[in-house]
Amino acid sequence: MINAGTLDTLVDLARQAAEKAGLHLRRLADERLGAEQQLAMLHSYRQDYMLRLQNTIENGVSASNYQNFRRFIDTLDAAILQQNKALAHMEGRIRESQRHWNERQRQLNAYEALATRRQCLVRDRQARAEQRLYDEAAANAYRRHLHPLS
Numbered sequence: 001m002i003n004a005g006t007l008d009t010l011v012d013l014a015r016q017a018a019e020k021a022g023l024h025l026r027r028l029a030d031e032r033l034g035a036e037q038q039l040a041m042l043h044s045y046r047q048d049y050m051l052r053l054q055n056t057i058e059n060g061v062s063a064s065n066y067q068n069f070r071r072f073i074d075t076l077d078a079a080i081l082q083q084n085k086a087l088a089h090m091e092g093r094i095r096e097s098q099r100h101w102n103e104r105q106r107q108l109n110a111y112e113a114l115a116t117r118r119q120c121l122v123r124d125r126q127a128r129a130e131q132r133l134y135d136e137a138a139a140n141a142y143r144r145h146l147h148p149l150s
Helices: 004-058 063-146
Strands: none
16 A cells, blocks of 8 residues: 555645646636737727718718728728637637646546545554554453463
């Protein structure tokens, strides 16, 4: 059976690895949230500029102003497309990080199960040894009771 100190070290290392993987996953999730907020802001800007363009067209607009609006909206569309790509890439990183964290958790759970099993075996051995001592003491007391002068 594996040494208790070695097993405790393995449990500690596995716990640290799981915590590190969890922190990395949390950072990625926070980054994703920021990217989603940025994407929402870009969509909001685009909607706002589309409304401005519509109002400007209704009130009359020069060709140069119309082109400026269109170029800016095209720039926003490109930024939205780029942000969507960044989010898709981030989702892949998050899935990989989630798999990594799950693996670290499985490893930790396995080591903890081994440690628990080892503790149970040690406790059972101690209980059996203690029971043997009690049984032996009881048998000796019984023999002394049957044969007090022997």
